[in-house]
Amino acid sequence: MKEILSGNEAIARGAFEAGVKVASAYPGTPSTEILETIVNYKEIDASWASNEKVAVEVAIGASFGGGRAIACMKHVGVNVAADPLFTLSYTGVGGGFVLVVADDPEMHSSQNEQDSRNYAKFAKVPMLEPSDSQECKEFTRIAFELSEQFDTPVMLRSCTRISHGKSIVELAEPVAGLPTPKLVKNPSKLVMLPGNAKIRHPFVEERLVKLAEYGATATLNRIEMRDTEIGIITAGVSYQYVREVLPTASVLKLGMVHPLPMALIKEFAAKVKKLYVVEELDPFIEEQVKAAGIAVIGKEIISRCGELTPGRLRKAFNLPDASQTTVEKLPGRPPNMCPGCPHRGVFYSLSQLKAYVTGDIGCYTLGFMPPLNAMDTCVCMGASISSASGMVRVLSPEEKKKVVAVIGDSTFLHTGINSLMEMAYNQSPATVVLLDNRITAMTGRQDNPASGWTLSGGETNAVDLVQLCKAVGIRHVRVVDPLNLEETRAALNEEMERPEPSVIITNRPCVLVKREGVFKKGLLLSIDQDHCTGCKACLKIGCPAIEWQPAPDGKKGKAYIDPLLCNGCDVCRQLCKFNAIGSAK
Amino acid sequence: MSDTITNILLVGVGGQGILLASEVLSETFMQAGYDVKKSEIHGMSQRGGSVVSHVRYGREVHSPIIPEGEGDILFGFEILETYRSLPLMKNGGTVIANDLRIPPPSVLLGQETYPDDLPGKIAAMFPDSLLVDGQKLAAEAGNVRAANTVLLGAVSKRLDIPDECWIKALEKMIPPKALKVNHVAFQLGRSL
Numbered sequence: 027m028k029e030i031l032s033g034n035e036a037i038a039r040g041a042f043e044a045g046v047k048v049a050s051a052y053p054g055t056p057s058t059e060i061l062e063t064i065v066n067y068k069e070i071d072a073s074w075a076s077n078e079k080v081a082v083e084v085a086i087g088a089s090f091g092g093g094r095a096i097a098c099m100k101h102v103g104v105n106v107a108a109d110p111l112f113t114l115s116y117t118g119v120g121g122g123f124v125l126v127v128a129d130d131p132e133m134h135s136s137q138n139e140q141d142s143r144n145y146a147k148f149a150k151v152p153m154l155e156p157s158d159s160q161e162c163k164e165f166t167r168i169a170f171e172l173s174e175q176f177d178t179p180v181m182l183r184s185c186t187r188i189s190h191g192k193s194i195v196e197l198a199e200p201v202a203g204l205p206t207p208k209l210v211k212n213p214s215k216l217v218m219l220p221g222n223a224k225i226r227h228p229f230v231e232e233r234l235v236k237l238a239e240y241g242a243t244a245t246l247n248r249i250e251m252r253d254t255e256i257g258i259i260t261a262g263v264s265y266q267y268v269r270e271v272l273p274t275a276s277v278l279k280l281g282m283v284h285p286l287p288m289a290l291i292k293e294f295a296a297k298v299k300k301l302y303v304v305e306e307l308d309p310f311i312e313e314q315v316k317a318a319g320i321a322v323i324g325k326e327i328i329s330r331c332g333e334l335t336p337g338r339l340r341k342a343f344n345l346p347d348a349s350q351t352t353v354e355k356l357p358g359r360p361p362n363m364c365p366g367c368p369h370r371g372v373f374y375s376l377s378q379l380k381a382y383v384t385g386d387i388g389c390y391t392l393g394f395m396p397p398l399n400a401m402d403t404c405v406c407m408g409a410s411i412s413s414a415s416g417m418v419r420v421l422s423p424e425e426k427k428k429v430v431a432v433i434g435d436s437t438f439l440h441t442g443i444n445s446l447m448e449m450a451y452n453q454s455p456a457t458v459v460l461l462d463n464r465i466t467a468m469t470g471r472q473d474n475p476a477s478g479w480t481l482s483g484g485e486t487n488a489v490d491l492v493q494l495c496k497a498v499g500i501r502h503v504r505v506v507d508p509l510n511l512e513e514t515r516a517a518l519n520e521e522m523e524r525p526e527p528s529v530i531i532t533n534r535p536c537v538l539v540k541r542e543g544v545f546k547k548g549l550l551l552s553i554d555q556d557h558c559t560g561c562k563a564c565l566k567i568g569c570p571a572i573e574w575q576p577a578p579d580g581k582k583g584k585a586y587i588d589p590l591l592c593n594g595c596d597v598c599r600q601l602c603k604f605n606a607i608g609s610a611k
Numbered sequence: 612m613s614d615t616i617t618n619i620l621l622v623g624v625g626g627q628g629i630l631l632a633s634e635v636l637s638e639t640f641m642q643a644g645y646d647v648k649k650s651e652i653h654g655m656s657q658r659g660g661s662v663v664s665h666v667r668y669g670r671e672v673h674s675p676i677i678p679e680g681e682g683d684i685l686f687g688f689e690i691l692e693t694y695r696s697l698p699l700m701k702n703g704g705t706v707i708a709n710d711l712r713i714p715p716p717s718v719l720l721g722q723e724t725y726p727d728d729l730p731g732k733i734a735a736m737f738p739d740s741l742l743v744d745g746q747k748l749a750a751e752a753g754n755v756r757a758a759n760t761v762l763l764g765a766v767s768k769r770l771d772i773p774d775e776c777w778i779k780a781l782e783k784m785i786p787p788k789a790l791k792v793n794h795v796a797f798q799l800g801r802s803l
Contacts, residue, residue: 028641030634030637030638030641030647030649134652135652158648158675186652187650187675187676188675190650190651190652190653191648191649191650191651191675192634192637192647192648192649192650193646193647193648193649193672193675194641194646194647263675266673266674266675267673267674269673269674270673270674270678271674271678335676335678335679336674336676336677336678336679337678337679337680340678347679347680348678348679348680348681348701349680349701349702350679350680350698350699351697351698351700351702351736352698353694353695353697353698354726356691356694356695356726357691357715357717357718357723357724357725357726358715358717359624359659359660359661359691359692359715359716360660360715360716361625361658361659361660362658362659362660362716363658364658364659389658392658395716396716396720397720562721565719565720565721568716568719568720570659570716570719572719573714573718573719574718574719574720574721576721576724583721
C-alpha cells in the first residue's frame, strides 16, 4: 500500500516496521512529529522525556533490556544528550538502538545551524542519511539491523526539508521473530569504569573499520554512472538537488555518511574527470576525501552557511538562472505571540521596569520582538536562570536588581531546574519568572511533566512547581496572574528589589491548549471610537488583534480590535487611560 | 505521462489552512498516478508568520522545493504574501489568490503601511491571474473557514487531473462533519 508521508511520519513507520518497543523524545522542530506519529502505533511504548539526555537514557535502558529502542531530537538536543551517547558507543547495545537527529540548515526555527554529522564522527558511531520519505522508512529499519549486527548505537540524520517534506512511501508489515526482551547480566560490557572501558575502546575503533568495509558494499551507498565529465559525491536532500539541477552528472549517493566508504569513493573518483562534493553546512565529506589524497571541489563553490536550494546549486555550477520577477521591499511578517497570550503582560511589565532580561528557548523568546523588545539574551535551554546567576556576580548592587530570568514550564523542567539549584545553592540575588502556561507551546502544544497528561493522553502526576522551587532552596516563591498588570508589576518590582534569589510563577494557560477546561476565553473587547484619543498606548503590547487605523483626512488615527482575533485577555483595557476599551456590545 | 514537472506554490499566513490544502493537492496527484513531493516550513506557522508550502508532481520528482523562478501556479491565501512570492514564479505563470488582507505586525502598529493596489500590480505582472473573494464564497457554501477549499476548486480547474481524484482526496483529508460544506465550496471554486 502507498501513502504520502512526511520524513518524520516515515521514520515513525520505519520504527513500527522494525519492531521497536520503546520510543522517547523531547519535542523540537523539525523532529517533533516522529514521536507524535509513533504514539499511534499501540505496539510501541512512546513517551515524552523531560530532556534529550533523559530520552536517550530511557532508550538505552530499553535496549540493554533487549528491546529495540529509538530516541528522537533536533540537532541542539544532541548537545544535551551527548554525555550518554558517547559512552553508549563503548558499551554497545542489547536490542537495536537508533538516535534520530533532525538538523535545521537555514535555521527556520533554531538558534544555530550545527551539522550533526560531526557528532557521529566524534562519538565514533555510524550515521545514515535518507534522501526522501521512502528512504526515511527503509533506513530506519536498516539502522536497527546495523545496530545489532555491529553492536553499536546508530544515528539517523534528517534535515528540515526531509523531516517536513512529504513523498510517496510503500508500506510493509512489521518484522517478526525478534527475541523477547529479558535481563542479561554483562557488567564488563555495560559498566563503563576505566578498566572495562579500556577494553571497549579498541572494539569501537575496529568497529569503525568494519563499518567502512560494510559501507563499500552496502546498497545504502550507490554509484549512478551517467556522463563521466562530472562526478558528484552527495547525500541526503542534497542528492535530490543534484538530480534536479545536474541530471546528466554521475553521482555517488551516500546513504551512510559515517564512516565513509573510502574504497567506494576511490573507485568512483577514478571513473570521472572532475570530482565534486555537494553537501549542506560543514565540509564533512570533503575534508575526509581530501585527507585520503583525492582531489575534490566542495566548499570553494558551495556556502558553509544555510541550506542548499536548486537555485544556489545552479549558481555554484555557473548554470543560467531562471528569469525571476522582482518586487519592492515589503513589510515583513515575523511570528508573534498569540492574541491573549499570557506572556504579553509579563514582557510589557518587564519593559516598563527597564529590567535586563535573560531569556530562554520557547514561545516567549518572541518577547524579544518589537514593540515589547523585552529580552536581552537567549542562548540555549536552561541558560536563562544560570546566566542570570552568573551575571549578578559581576554587577554593581544597583545593576544586580535589574536582572530577571524568564523561562517556560517545559524548559524549566528540561534543564532550568539544574540552573535554579545552582542559583539557590550559591544564593545569587536574581529574579526568575517561571512562565507556566501548562504546555510545551512553541513546538505545537506537547504535554510535559507539569501538565498532568502523558503523550498517549493518559492523566498523570503533575509536577508542583511551587513546591519544587521551594525544595531546591528558593525561599521566596509567589504565584501571580500575568493578565493582571498591576499585580504582575508589583510582584516583579518587589522581587527585583529583594537582595535574594526569588521565583515568580505565572499561572495562565496557553491560548492554544485545546484540552477542555484549561484555557477559558475572556469577554470580547472593543474600542469605543468616540473615546479613543489615538494615543497608541494599547499598541505597545503588540497584540495581533489590535490594529492602528490611520485617518485619511489628516485627523488623528484610532485603534481598532478585530473581533475575530480577540481572546478577551483584558490586558489592553488596563493600558487605556481614557476608558475607551470595554466589553463588546 | 510527460517528463514535465508541475510546480505549485501555496502561500499565506499561519492558521489559514495552507498545510491542509497542500495535503489535499498532494493526495490528489498521487491518486492520479504521479510522483509527488511536498515541502513546507511550519515551525512558526501557528503564530501569524508567513507560511510557504511547495507541491511538485510529475513522472519523477527529485527536489522537494521548487527551483527559484520555476513556479507554475501560485495559490495565494492572502494578498501581501501572494505578492511577496512572485519572484519564485516563472514568467507567464498562473496566480490564483484570495483577495484578503491580513496586516503584519509593523502595519498593525502603524509603523509601515500595507502596500496599495496589490491585485492591480499582480495582474499587471501576471496576466493569467484570478482574484477570488474566498471569504464571501465560503460563507455562501456554509462556512467562512472553507475559503481554502473554494480556492482549491479554482486551482483544480487549471490542472489536468480527473475529477474523481479530487473528490477522493477531499474525502480522505477532510473530517466527515465538514465534508458537505467543503464539497459545495470546491464546486463554487470550480465554477470561477
